[in-house]
Each structure stands twice: as structure tokens, then as C-alpha cells.
Amino acid sequence: MPQQLERPPSAYYSARIIDFLDEPPAQILGKLTAATEFDLELEQRRAWEEEVRILKTATASLSGTIYLEFDVPRLGSRIDAVLISGPAIFPIEFKCGEHQFRPAAYNQAWDYALDLKNFHEGSHSAAIFPVLVATAASRGDDSWGKAHVDGVRPPRRSGTDDLGHVLRDGLLQVSGPPIDAHKWGASSYQPTPTIIEAARILYARHTVEAISRNDAGAKNLRTTSRAVEDIIEHSRANGEKAIVFVTGVPGAGKTLVGLNVATRRRGHDETHAVYLSGNGPLVAVLQ
Numbered sequence: 001m002p003q004q005l006e007r008p009p010s011a012y013y014s015a016r017i018i019d020f021l022d023e024p025p026a027q028i029l030g031k032l033t034a035a036t037e038f039d040l041e042l043e044q045r046r047a048w049e050e051e052v053r054i055l056k057t058a059t060a061s062l063s064g065t066i067y068l069e070f071d072v073p074r075l076g077s078r079i080d081a082v083l084i085s086g087p088a089i090f091p092i093e094f095k096c097g098e099h100q101f102r103p104a105a106y107n108q109a110w111d112y113a114l115d116l117k118n119f120h121e122g123s124h125s126a127a128i129f130p131v132l133v134a135t136a137a138s139r140g141d142d143s144w145g146k147a148h149v150d151g152v153r154p155p156r157r158s159g160t161d162d163l164g165h166v167l168r169d170g171l172l173q174v175s176g177p178p179i180d181a182h183k184w185g186a187s188s189y190q191p192t193p194t195i196i197e198a199a200r201i202l203y204a205r206h207t208v209e210a211i212s213r214n215d216a217g218a219k220n221l222r223t224t225s226r227a228v229e230d231i232i233e234h235s236r237a238n239g240e241k242a243i244v245f246v247t248g249v250p251g252a253g254k255t256l257v258g259l260n261v262a263t264r265r266r267g268h269d270e271t272h273a274v275y276l277s278g279n280g281p282l283v284a285v286l287q
Contacts, residue, residue: 012036012069012078014185017059017085020066025052032068047096050135051080054094058163059083062171065181072115073189079112083167084184087176089128090167091116093155098134101157106132109155117152122187126179129170130155133163140166144173188272221253225260232265255282 012035013028020028032048033040051068059066064085069078083090093109095102113130116123129144132155140157147153153173158166228244235242246254258275265273277283 010071010185011067011082014065014067016181017062017064017066017083021056021060025049025056028052028068035069047094050096051094054133054135054160054163055081055092058167061164062167064178065185067185072112073119082116084179084181085167086171086178087127087174088171089116089123089126089179089184090131090170091128092131092133092163094133094135096135099136099138101132101134101137101140105134106155106157108132110152113152113155114150117150119189120187121189122179122184126151127174128152129167129173131158131163131166132156133158133160135160144170147173189274221256221260224253224257228257228261229264232261255279 012032015023029045029048029052033045048068055066062083062085064083067079067082067084069080070082070091071078079091080094081092083092091109091112093105093112095105098105109130109132113128117126117128118124127147128151130153132140134140134157137157137159140159140162144156145154153170156166156170224246228246231242231244234240246257248254255277262273262275
């Protein structure tokens with residue numbers, strides 16, 4: 001009897017490769033359709049049918065686990081397929097009907113890989129091999145590029161027929177213990193410890209109230225931080241979602257409020273906090 005994995009909230013479908021190969025395509029399509037929250041368009045249905053057919057051929061000689069429509073919260077998107085095989089992770093982006101490997105699609109595949117490496121806890125220390133498949137292309141790249149220092153390789157372009165070779169060739173590039181796919185699929189969306197860990201060190205003996213040279217008084221910072229905390233607790237208790245906008249002039253302490261809330265919520269089971277910033281000077285100081 002095929003052993004079906006419990007579908008994680010991060011993917012529409014997941015199964016061991018051996019079970020994926022045995023499962024009828026129509027049944028897989030049914031699970032994908034049932035998992036989506038939107039009306040299924042004919043174009044999407046046809047794309048899923050083509051992707052499943054290609055993946056069944058490409059993974060026929062492999063072992064591991066496959067996830068379809070894997071969630072990428074930071075990008076508000078989903079990776080078409082993620083293959084976990086041995087010590088490697090293969091995020092696969094399909095462009096059905098495409099004859100060319102367009103730069104935007106290439107960058108999309110690379111962005112997915114970087115998102116897994118830097119934001120998905122189970123992928124932090126793994127070797128990642130992103131693949132871009134243009135289903136109507138005659139051929140793709142001849143080999144994998146060299147891995148960057150973070151363990152992520154540039155995406156490899158692949159046609160339909162050579163995808164299996166691309167995956168097997170990637171596995172030859174790495175060694176080590178296999179990834180526990182069940183734990184990987186259940187991993188949280190958690191950035192690598194850079195900004196927030198540095199902030200925690202800063203807060204080891206101090207809070208925002210102890211940081212001087214800001215235009216807001218300690219009372220204002222405490223009041224604002226407490227208001228945000230109250231909103232978080234209210235939303236948690238009532239199963240609601242909330243967006244909080246903190247406004248103020250430059251130097252008013254908006255960033256300090258965010259840091260304070262994030263560090264207080266770090267590691268909290270139900271309201272785990274992630275702090276993201278596009279403020280280059282702030283990132284440099286914290287690092």
C-alpha cells in the first residue's frame with residue numbers, strides 16, 4: 001500500500017517519489033485542485049497535467065520526496081515543484097509552452113532558491129540546485145554552474161527530455177546524509193540568523209528604552225510597543241489577522257519599536273516574529 005505523506009500547509013501536494021510514480025495523474029491533479037483556494041483556470045490545469053507527466057519521467061530512477069506548489073510567503077508565490085533527494089534540494093520552475101529561457105524566468109528560479117536558502121529553516125544548510133524548465137525548448141545547459149558560497153548554484157536551464165539527467169547530474173555534485181523530507185516539509189519560514197540575531201545581542205542587557213539619541217521619549221516607545229503587543233495578542237486569541245502601521249518623523253523610534261517586538265516574539269510558538277529590513281545602514285550597523 002503506497003504511503004502518502006501528510007500534506008504540509010506549505011504545499012498543495014507531497015508524496016514520496018515511489019508513491020508519486022504509482023499514483024494516477026488524474027488523482028494527483030484532483031489533490032492539487034482541491035488544495036487551491038481559487039477557481040482553477042483551464043490554462044493552470046493543463047500546466048499541472050504537463051508538469052506531472054514530465055516529473056514522472058524525470059524522477060523514475062530517483063528516490064526522495066516531491067512537493068508540488070510549494071509556498072513562498074515572502075514572494076507571495078509558489079514554486080511549481082521541489083524535489084528532495086539525498087542531500088540536495090531541487091526547486092523546479094516550469095514555463096509550459098516556452099521555447100526560450102527568458103531572463104525574467106531565470107531570475108525567478110534563482111529567487112526561489114535564494115528564498116529557500118535564506119528564509120526556509122530546513123534549507124539553511126542544504127545544497128540547492130534550482131532548475132528552469134522551458135517545456136518547448138530543444139535543449140538547455142550542458143552542466144551545473146559552480147556553487148556560490150551560500151551553497152546555491154545558478155539555475156540550470158533544461159528542456160523536457162533532459163530534466164532527469166539534470167537532476168541525476170546534480171546529485172553527483174554533492175555528498176552527505178540525506179535530508180529528512182518530512183522534517184523539511186514541516187520546517188518554519190525563518191530567516192537565517194543575521195539581523196535578528198544581531199539585534200538580540202544588542203538587547204541582551206538593554207531594551208529600546210535604554211537606547212539614547214532618538215527623538216521619541218522612552219514613554220512613547222513603551223506605549224507604542226505595548227500597543228503593538230496588545231494587537232498581536234488580540235489577533236492570536238480571536239483567530240484574526242492584523243496589519244499595524246507605525247508612523248512618525250525620522251528618528252521617532254519606528255525601527256526601535258519593530259526591533260523590540262521582533263526580539264520579544266523570537267521563538268514564540270504561536271506568534272514567532274520575523275524582522276525584515278531594506279534599510280542598508282541599519283543592516284550594516286546590526287551586522
